[in-house]
Amino acid sequence: MLASLTSFVALALLAAAAPAVDNGYGRTPTLGYNTYNAFACAPDEAKSLDSIAALKKHGLIDAGYKTFQIDCGWQSNQRDPKTGAIAVASDRFPRGLGVVADAARGQGMDFGMYTDQGLLSCDTDTSRGAIGSLGHEAADAAFFASLNATTVKVDNCFVDGKDNSPKVPRTDFVTRFKAMGDALKAHGIKGMTICQWGVPYSSPSNGLQGPAQWTGDISTSYRLSDDIAKGWTSILQISNQAMHIAKRGMSGPGHFADADLLEVGNGGLTAAEEKTHFSLWAMLKSNLMVSTQMDKASPDSLALLANKELLAINQDSMGKPIQLIQRFTNDHDVYAGPLANGDVAVLIVEQGNLAGSMKIDFSLLEIVSADVHDLWTREKKTKVDSYTAEMDQHGCIALRLSNVERPSTFSDKIAWHPATSGKGGVRADCSGCSGKSKVGGIDDAAVYRLDNITAARAKSTLLFDYINAEVQFSFQGETNERGALIRVNGGEEQSVSFPLSGYNWDTDVWKNYRVDLTGFVVGGGNYIEIRGGSKLSQYAPDLDRIGIIV
Structure with missing residues (x-):
C-alpha cells in the first residue's frame, strides 16, 4: 500500500493532550529539592535545615528551585492520639516538621510532604515500622495541610503490610490513590505526585495500563518508571520508558510525567552523563528535584543545575516534552519538541560510547534553516541548516532553535507492508494494529522474512509499527528495549533498538x-530478515506493519 507521509514530525509534536488536573497547580513541572537520594529514608531536622541553607547559598532557590520536600523517614510507627494523623518521628524531628516548613518558606520556598498509600511506609530501615496512610487519608491530609504543604508525593510500598515494593500488576491503583487524592483536595492541597514506579494497572475493561493512562484526573504528576539508580543504565531505562508517553501526548500541564529525582552530584555518572541526564529530564518536562548532599556535590554539578536556558525550556508554558525523532542504534538519539513562542528544543544524545564530532542535519526535523543557540557551549549561529559540535561518551548537544523555517511542502511516500504478509514468527490478533493482526515470537530460531520490497536508494529509511510492552524495572540491568538483528538482501546483520511502546x-x-x-x-525484489537474540533481548518486538520511504 502506498500512502503519503504527512509530516510525521509535525504530527508527533502536535499530539493531543491527555486528561489532566486543572486546579492551577502544576502548570509547569515542579522545581525543588527532595531529601531521598541524599539521605534515603533517614532525613532529620539538621540535615533538612542545612540543605535549605545550602540551596540558598549556592543560588539554586534564586534559579527557580522553589519547593523543599521531605521524603520517607519522617514517620513514626504510631498515630497521634488526638488527631489520628501519623506521628512525626521525634528522634529525627524533635521540634516537629513545622520548623523545617517554616525555614523553607523563610527562604522563599514552598513545602512538600511525603506519604505512602499502604499500611506501612517505604523505608530503607524497615525495622522502624514507619506507617502509611492507607485507611487514614483524611487525618493525614489534614496534618499536611496544617504544615501548609503545597504538594505531596504518595508512594506504593507495603500495601498489605507485608511486601515492601510489589512490582506486579494490581487492580486497586485507581481506588487506592484516588482516596488520598480526594483527601488532599478536600484540605486544599493541590499538588500530588503518584509514585507507583510505573507498575502496570490491571484495568477491568482495558487490560494493562501505565500510570499515564489512569492518573489523569487524580494527580498533577505521576512517576513514569521505577526508582532512579546510580549509573548510565538507569538513565537509559527511564528515558526508554518516557518515550512512548511523550509520543502519545500523555504528559503536560496538570499531568506531568515524573522521571524521578535528579542524580546530579551523587557520583556514578561522568560529567558528560550528568549534563545529558539533566538535559533529558529538563526537556522531557519532568519535575526537576535536586537530591544530593549539597556539601558533597562538586561545584560543576551545582553549576549545571542552574543552567537557566534549560530551566527555561523545562518551565515553558506549552509544557510539551521532547519526542524521539530517530534512534540511530549504537550511535545517537535525536529528540525535538515545540516551545510556546514557536522555537524548537532539540537534544542529541550519544549512545555509542564514542567521543567525537556530531552533526545534526535539520532536514531530519523537517526544518530548512534556523538560528541556533547551544545551551551548554553558549555558541550561537544564524540561519543555518545544520549544526556540528563535539560530544563525549554519553554526552549530549542541547539546542534551542529560533526563527525556524519549514518547507512549504512535504512529499515523501511510504509503501506499507503488513507484517502478516511475510514469513516466520507467530500470527496473533491485535486490536490496536492497522490490520487487526500482528506477528510476534520472533527470536533467534524463528526468523521473520519480508519479501518484495521496492527501494529508491541503497540506504533507505524504513518505518516500523511495532509493540514492545515488556516493562522492566530498576536494579536489574535492563533498559526497556527490545532488540532486533536485521539483514537486508542477506547482507550483514544490523542491530536495531526498539524502546518500550x-x-x-x-x-x-x-x-x-x-x-x-x-x-x-x-x-524491486528486495527482502529483509529479522531475528531476535540480540544483546538487548531474546525476542524482537511484535510487528504490525513495515513501511519504506520511496
Missing part, C-alpha cells in the same frame, strides 16, 4: 518508528 501487547503500537538500513538494491 506501552503496557498492552494488544493495543500499544508505536507508529512510524524510523530505522535507516543499508544494503538495498534500487528497484
Whole structure:
C-alpha cells in the first residue's frame, strides 16, 4: 500500500493532550529539592535545615528551585492520639516538621510532604515500622495541610503490610490513590505526585495500563518508571520508558510525567552523563528535584543545575516534552519538541560510547534553516541548516532553535507492508494494529522474512509499527528495549533498538518508528530478515506493519 507521509514530525509534536488536573497547580513541572537520594529514608531536622541553607547559598532557590520536600523517614510507627494523623518521628524531628516548613518558606520556598498509600511506609530501615496512610487519608491530609504543604508525593510500598515494593500488576491503583487524592483536595492541597514506579494497572475493561493512562484526573504528576539508580543504565531505562508517553501526548500541564529525582552530584555518572541526564529530564518536562548532599556535590554539578536556558525550556508554558525523532542504534538519539513562542528544543544524545564530532542535519526535523543557540557551549549561529559540535561518551548537544523555517511542502511516500504478509514468527490478533493482526515470537530460531520490497536508494529509511510492552524495572540491568538483528538482501546483520511502546501487547503500537538500513538494491525484489537474540533481548518486538520511504 502506498500512502503519503504527512509530516510525521509535525504530527508527533502536535499530539493531543491527555486528561489532566486543572486546579492551577502544576502548570509547569515542579522545581525543588527532595531529601531521598541524599539521605534515603533517614532525613532529620539538621540535615533538612542545612540543605535549605545550602540551596540558598549556592543560588539554586534564586534559579527557580522553589519547593523543599521531605521524603520517607519522617514517620513514626504510631498515630497521634488526638488527631489520628501519623506521628512525626521525634528522634529525627524533635521540634516537629513545622520548623523545617517554616525555614523553607523563610527562604522563599514552598513545602512538600511525603506519604505512602499502604499500611506501612517505604523505608530503607524497615525495622522502624514507619506507617502509611492507607485507611487514614483524611487525618493525614489534614496534618499536611496544617504544615501548609503545597504538594505531596504518595508512594506504593507495603500495601498489605507485608511486601515492601510489589512490582506486579494490581487492580486497586485507581481506588487506592484516588482516596488520598480526594483527601488532599478536600484540605486544599493541590499538588500530588503518584509514585507507583510505573507498575502496570490491571484495568477491568482495558487490560494493562501505565500510570499515564489512569492518573489523569487524580494527580498533577505521576512517576513514569521505577526508582532512579546510580549509573548510565538507569538513565537509559527511564528515558526508554518516557518515550512512548511523550509520543502519545500523555504528559503536560496538570499531568506531568515524573522521571524521578535528579542524580546530579551523587557520583556514578561522568560529567558528560550528568549534563545529558539533566538535559533529558529538563526537556522531557519532568519535575526537576535536586537530591544530593549539597556539601558533597562538586561545584560543576551545582553549576549545571542552574543552567537557566534549560530551566527555561523545562518551565515553558506549552509544557510539551521532547519526542524521539530517530534512534540511530549504537550511535545517537535525536529528540525535538515545540516551545510556546514557536522555537524548537532539540537534544542529541550519544549512545555509542564514542567521543567525537556530531552533526545534526535539520532536514531530519523537517526544518530548512534556523538560528541556533547551544545551551551548554553558549555558541550561537544564524540561519543555518545544520549544526556540528563535539560530544563525549554519553554526552549530549542541547539546542534551542529560533526563527525556524519549514518547507512549504512535504512529499515523501511510504509503501506499507503488513507484517502478516511475510514469513516466520507467530500470527496473533491485535486490536490496536492497522490490520487487526500482528506477528510476534520472533527470536533467534524463528526468523521473520519480508519479501518484495521496492527501494529508491541503497540506504533507505524504513518505518516500523511495532509493540514492545515488556516493562522492566530498576536494579536489574535492563533498559526497556527490545532488540532486533536485521539483514537486508542477506547482507550483514544490523542491530536495531526498539524502546518500550506501552503496557498492552494488544493495543500499544508505536507508529512510524524510523530505522535507516543499508544494503538495498534500487528497484524491486528486495527482502529483509529479522531475528531476535540480540544483546538487548531474546525476542524482537511484535510487528504490525513495515513501511519504506520511496
